[in-house]
Amino acid sequence: MILDMRLRGYSESTIESYTDCMTRLTKEYMISPLKLRPKQVYDFFIKLKENKASESYLRIFYSAVTLFYKIENKSYMTKSIHLPKRVQRIPAVMNKSEVKLFLSECRSLQERTVFSVLYSSGIRGSELINLKIPDIDFERKTIFISKSKTRKQRYTILSDQAANLLKNYIITYQPKDFLFYGFRDKSSHLSMRWLQASFQRIVKRAGITKKVQVHTFRHSFATHLMETGNNLIYIQKLLGHTFLSSTLLYLHADSSTFLKTISPLESISLKHIGSFGNQQQRSFDFAI
Missing domain, CATH: 1.10.150.130 (Tyrosine recombinase, N-terminal domain)
Known part of the structure; x- marks a missing residue:
């Protein structure tokens, strides 16, 4: 098999x-x-x-x-096995304040660099640990993803802050093959187990109570791009989604925008409509 x-x-x-x-x-x-x-x-x-x-x-x-x-x-x-209908869950998202708090609780250059790159680029954890030094283009500010979940190669963005951290990281840790190497051998990549365990330790230190995981940074990246009005197709390409429907899921996570929509009732004035039959109209002050 x-x-x-x-x-x-x-x-x-x-x-x-x-x-x-x-x-x-x-x-x-x-x-x-x-x-x-x-x-x-x-x-x-x-x-x-x-x-x-x-x-x-x-x-x-x-x-x-x-x-x-x-x-x-x-x-x-x-043939007799039937799966239940898939429940489409809205992905958990960290707001920008929580991301900032998380990154401030990183206690080493390695931690700060790893998670800054993860959030700033929107890549998957498995893609991050497989990065190699040639995949980083500091001049063009891009990251090349050669090993992805969908087996499709793509480019994503490299922010200035993440680039500065990476430069310091490379000088300090001097990786040879994989950008983020394992603790026992520089020729092997960092493990997903370390990535997940480190993420949860930092979440605990930061006092973040949401149920989040490494992949939450990817959800947050996409949602924050949508909140700032970025093109949906661009976000799809950065994430490496084959289908736009996968990217559209983040529209549901971005509730901060649509929940600020003004109700159409607010455009109708009720002040001059009159009383309720023989009842005198009164003004009420609700305390909810």
């Missing part, structure tokens, strides 16, 4: 997730998935649901077993 996935161009993180799902299924019955019956696969899926597995995990598991049995010419094995 791993070889087939690599030939089909799946990312290493997806391969790892799918492999973990198949390993979990194998351990459940202690036999090869090839020897299972359709009902056993279905029953395990139901067990995952009953054990409150997240919607995202259920979808990953479904995709994993569906691909596995498709490769083995046994697509009938997953």
Whole structure:
């Protein structure tokens, strides 16, 4: 299955997730998935649901077993599994004050640089840890993304402040291959585990109570660009979204603008409409 996935161009993180799902299924019955019956696969899926597995995990598991049995010419094995309709959730967003507070709580040049680049460019965490020095163009103020979730290459922006931090970071840490290298070996990249753990530590220090994660910086980047009136197509290109519908989701997150819309009732004066039949119209002062 791993070889087939690599030939089909799946990312290493997806391969790892799918492999973990198949390993979990194998351990459940202690036999090869090839020897299972359709009902056993279905029953395990139901067990995952009953054990409150997240919607995202259920979808990953479904995709994993569906691909596995498709490769083995046994697509009938997953015909009885039906996924619930996807609930489109509005992404969590940090406001600019929270972003500033977060960055002020970074305790090293590495932390400040990593998270400033992440927020200022809108790239994914997996894209950031795979950056190499040649991907940074200080003259053009761009970042080249060669390894993305969608397997499409693109450019995104490099802010002046992030560029200055990067220059100091490169002088101080002297990376050789990956821009942000691992602690044990300069030839390997920083791990997602470190990125996620560091993010949560800083969130706690900053006293941010929202339920946020590394990917929240990407949501915040897109939302803040929309708040300042940037072109939706430009934002789509910067994020690397294949479909505009993915970018449109951030319109729902940007409530600060549309909630300031003036109600049409405000354009109608009620002062001179008159009383309610025989009742005398009075002025009320509501305290809510």
